[in-house]
Ligand code: ADP
């Protein structure tokens with residue numbers, strides 16, 4: 001099978017013109033017969049990595065998937081694109097399951113989704129032997145690890161499938177960012193010399209904002225009313241608050257539902273379905289709502305309460321904007337939430353677990369309070385370095401907060417803390433300090449005679465919360481030190497004393513507030529809003545008639561393209577991203593008619609061409625441009641690092657680095673073959689590859705009895721292809 005075939009099937013079946021970063025590399029490795037692990041963030045397009053190869057393979061691709069709802073959704077989407085796919089799980093009655101098994105016996109399907117517990121049944125394993133299995137894909141592969149958040153014991157037995165059918169390649173996929181879990185996947189699945197693909201975890205189309213929480217319900221209402229037609233998830237800490245918030249939103253005229261593990265299954269399913277089908281625009285949910293939500297057009301995720309850790313925050317915000325269109329992540333932050341979570345933490349019996357939870361909460365709090373780029377903070381947590389200074393997509397970078405000269409107030413506060421200490425070596429918290437500053441006469445102040453201090457009342461011009469807030473900022477700057485008690489007390493640090501003595505200027509940033517201006521957004525596809533609404537309604541109608549969610553018919557990206565390109569015939573339709581042959585056949589006429597109608601009453605609008613950034617981390621077009629990860633490899637290579645060194649520095653597999661270099665060569669980068677292989681090796685490869693045009697390098701590798709690595713073979717192939725086109 002030639003590589004060309006993958007590209008043409010990509011267009012023909014899925015309607016896409018190009019691969020997303022790493023998709024092609026992952027598919028090639030798998031088609032070469034190698035085991036592979038794909039670690040890509042949500043929305044990066046993991047499914048396609050096994051779906052497309054399944055179409056060019058001879059035989060059945062078995063996909064292990066942990067969730068029933070997810071399987072149905074995927075199969076619906078594949079069927080809509082004309083792919084012969086099916087699933088088997090406990091939701092089917094006996095007759096239907098039988099029918100599908102017969103189909104499998106007859107070799108009618110290219111893809112089979114199955115839950116691990118079913119796969120491992122002895123009867124089923126026997127069936128597998130009878131079908132012609134070409135590959136095994138393990139979706140949500142982190143479920144295999146106890147270190148992950150969704151451990152499924154059944155996943156542990158998957159290696160038995162491998163033992164039973166040893167010749168097939170296994171592809172494990174996950175969005176999990178933790179190292180420990182990744183390693184566990186390789187170990188537990190007993191993968192053979194797997195090629196590991198690790199993408200950047202940056203989500204360029206997501207905008208991150210943190211604002212001070214004050215009346216969460218009203219803040220959510222405000223936010224949602226600015227985008228009434230769009231879908232959003234609001235995460236809350238407790239089951240009760242999801243229901244309360246959903247009720248408030250409904251009372252304000254929003255279509256909102258609640259979702260949490262305490263609802264009875266029928267209601268939960270109903271609410272989820274309403275959300276997937278664009279009927280309920282907002283779902284107020286606990287973290288139970290998440291994995292298995294494939295809805296690509298979630299336009300915002302709000303955290304009404306503080307998440308417990310950054311990992312959770314990242315995964316939850318990650319559910320926004322899977323389709324690559326701009327989406328918002330809003331975190332409502334309050335100190336009170338930190339206190340509440342701290343109280344929960346105290347109840348964790350195991351000390352080590354408690355300490356871990358503490359540290360995680362600290363990191364989360366720091367992320368929210370920090371006066372720096374949110375993206376840098378998030379990616380830094382996962383060990384990634386963001387190359388630019390201004391990310392252009394977070395509250396900090398879009399609206400740097402105003403700085404102001406706080407010197408006088410800082411002096412007032414610090415000296416007040418010093419005076420209190422001097423007066424009797426009392427340990428007091430910020431609340432008490434703020435009371436003294438504002439001239440309070442509480443029982444404690446009178447008892448301890450703090451009303452006699454020279455600093456009593458010197459901060460009357462500001463309210464108490466102002467001083468508490470200022471105190472916290474000084475803690476973060478290290479001018480004040482806080483004890484680690486349940487009721488933390490404060491003291492002036494050495495740095496604080498120096499600052500006071502030298503009368504240094506202290507500049508602080510203003511408190512968090514709701515950002516106002518709208519910025520141009522990464523991934524935005526401007527379109528004719530009137531037509532978009534009309535086509536969106538048509539899509540809903542068609543979807544309802546087929547009993548599937550609207551995104552199964554066409555994604556928002558596709559509908560937006562319809563609404564700016566105004567396709568007028570079948571050929572023009574096929575040029576729209578997301579329109580494959582089957583969908584054109586099924587829905588093309590209806591959409592063409594609607595567009596025709598619209599144009600008979602409205603003039604078409606003009607739009608500037610799109611920047612090549614409609615998808616996350618787009619693979620740039622044209623020769624000479626590499627995606628950013630390959631580019632980085634190339635730079636390291638050019639500055640004299642070996643493949644092994646680059647792999648080490650970047651925590652990537654050597655094969656990945658070789659792939660990057662092969663890409664660079666394909667892009668026209670003139671790299672010296674002698675840096676990769678000797679002249680003798682070159683001759684051997686030349687002979688073995690002469691006239692060979694298949695994608696799989698496995699036969700060649702075997703013919704050469706493993707003397708020459710896949711990496712060298714691939715580099716050789718890239719170099720000879722370049723020489724051919726050049727000559
Ligand atoms: P993941 O499983 O990694 O979260 P999905 O497989 O659900 O991501 O894909 C996210 C979205 O991106 C889907 O709507 C999918 O159709 C789309 N997509 C995947 N690959 C491509 C591509 N090469 N070009 C355009 N869209 C793509």
Ligand code: ZN
Nearest residue numbers: 373391394397
């Ligand atoms: Zn930023």
